[in-house]
Amino acid sequence: MTALPATPAPATSLPAAYLPGPVNPPARLLMGPGPIDADPRVLRALSTPLIGQYDPVMTGYMNDTMALYRQVWATTNEATFLVDGTSRAGIEAALVSLVRPGQRVLVPVFGRFGHLLTEIAHRAQAEVHTVEAPWGQVVTPAAVEEAVVRVRPHLLAVVQGDTSTTMCQPLEDLGEICARHGVLFYTDATASLGGNPFEADAWGLDAATAGLQKCLAGPSGSAPITLSPRAVEVVRARSRVEAGIREEGDADADDPIRSNYFDLGMILDYWGPRRLNHHTEATSMLYAARECARILLEEGRQAVIDRHALHGRAMLAGVRGLGLQVFGDVAHKMHNVVAVEIPAGLDGDAGRAAMLADFGIEIGTSFGPLHGRVWRIGTMGYNARQDTVLLTLAALEQVLRRGGVRVPPGGGVDAAYAVYDEVRAP
Template identity: 75%
Template sequence: MTDAPIPGPIDPPARLLMGPGPISAYPSVLRAMSAPLVGQYDPFMTTTMVETQQLYRGVWATSNEATLLVDGTSRAGIEAALVSLIRPGDRVLVPIFGRFGHLLAEIAERAMAEVHTIETEWGQVFPPSVIEEAIVRVRPSLLALVHGDTSTTMMQPLDEIGAVCARHGVLFYTDATASLGGNEFETDAWGLDAATAGLQKCLGGPSGSAPITLSSRAVEILQSRKKIEAGIREPGDPSAPDAVRSNYFDLGMILDYWGPRRLNHHTEATSMLYGARECARVMLLEGRSAVIARHERAGRAMLEGLRALGLAVFGDVAHKMNNVVAVEIPDGVPGDVARAALLEDFGIEIGTSFGPLHGRVWRIGTMGYNARKDAVLTTLAALEAVLMRHGVAVPAGGGVEAATAVYAGAV
């Protein structure tokens, strides 16, 4: 017991989240999450789960029956995929071009894999030939590859990688947390066996639910590692060499929960389910290709606006994601102080970065609900004011003018 006063109700300040994620959620997603709860086996709950699976098949561009949600942030989806697909001692190849490749390698190591990595300079991506050479040399059972890495803003092309994996009998997993919904993504056409994401970026929701899709080949692996007896799941032997090293993230068990038998595994995060369903519904209602085009236009407008303010863009722009851009912080400008001014004076959040880019770049996102003209122009106008405050010579209105030209079709 303490004598501390009881705080008031939650009352967050108004923010325009223009960083690398999380972002401002679609209003309809927030409304959906406030809907009444029902029981875990209520017919409405089962119907909602089935609808959500079907909607995400459209989002992922797949016919995979095993398309569902993992309850948890995007990292929960990553961990579920890797610990469930990797058997102890499996060789796993992880090409690393940013911070989140290191994350995949760490999780694979925790799953007791023999992890092999290749690396390229931050701001670059891998040619398919380099990945194939590494596959031939390492002979992995699984390739784990980030699609879009927000730490560098780069997007690794995947369209040729699936064929490479198929030629060599390698399972193909990608982390699409930062890219799904705002960039081209073709699960079936690209030959992916597993892919995971989160809601908090281009899908326009809050962090806390991880969409995942699995090929029939991946499902076969999951089915081979589970134990069911008389319709009731029994605890596995944790010392068994083939046991999945997690109960909560055992995708074989989670698939049974989402499947027609609805075998008990955990209590579904009902409000997050509602929100995830709405994220997918909003995207497909607008049109999948239209949403990707909206992200491309907003990203291009932000890019041209930042260039017009005299800011240098980091990395290979030809491989930049639509939804986030990194710019070099001008000499003499304290990066964190300027970010704080944007937040305190304008209510706008942009991001810093990690590792070799810490303190060197700002990362500015245009994704989900915020991939729209007014959000882009407001951010550019506010950034111009902050830069001028720190003595940077910028053309008055230059950023807004350049972005407006993109929306007018002049660029």
């Protein structure tokens, strides 16, 4: 095969007197597993002026944000707000606040991010147990229930959409299992929320967290979270005393949450009617998170899910139309990302580099046992559109050809068009 250009090595040192120019990134189309190009309306929200955190306008924006995300999560939970930080901040806040040291946590693992939940739960000093499925598959409800009965966990912690494998773990039956066995039910929906069905109340979720940088069409840096009344009771039992203003030396509960920043009880008081000081709100990120939810609901929650499903089907058909194999159980694939087997003899990293250098398009690499085996191509958020799908497929065809891979001329674009034409047909 023809060799594709190697990835350039990054600079390793800077001169002593270093003064860079202003930030001016090149134009990119981010078609990987996230982050993606933020919606221009979200970028405009980010650039709006700052105001004080106790300004009535600011507290009004906070109230707006809570109300909007209740609709995004499909919940009536009063405790629906933001954790300042990336999606991992939301995960850590949920786990350290809900789990006491020594309590049992059960994690279904079917990809890299299940392993992340186990690591964070270990750091919270939980007794962690796992139930695993091979990468490319999901964990069955029967396997989860068997593990719940055997382990008797305090908390079931599961990733809904794991971008490392592109699988979407079904959650519909897990809430009933947890309710029947008295188990708290938490999910990380960072990769899936907005682009795939999610019903916090109907599925019996006690806690769920996400990020903005995938189907919600925003930048990384804010973590929407929702907590059921039962989860709030657990958090309150562990958070610091509630009466009065918290000051140094206040008495702790019998087992305080071991993080100040991620103490959800204190954050609840910050977002609640008393507005007790906990941190300085990340104002620009709150603007962005509010706009992400507002845009999604303006389009319509189900319409956004349907849009992701449509463009995900088109991308799936397109890569198959190029003769590429798709990794994993497609029946359980997320709408918004597909894992494509890299053709034998082609340097996958060089192919990604060529997509970026020649077309300004970024696609994703892979982790763990899939490293070097697959590319991950996303269609999510603002980039879940026909033009981005067709452009990515056309560019990928040329990169494959230059790498010596024989592909059907126009096969990817034609296959994607067939999906779109079917939808448009009267």
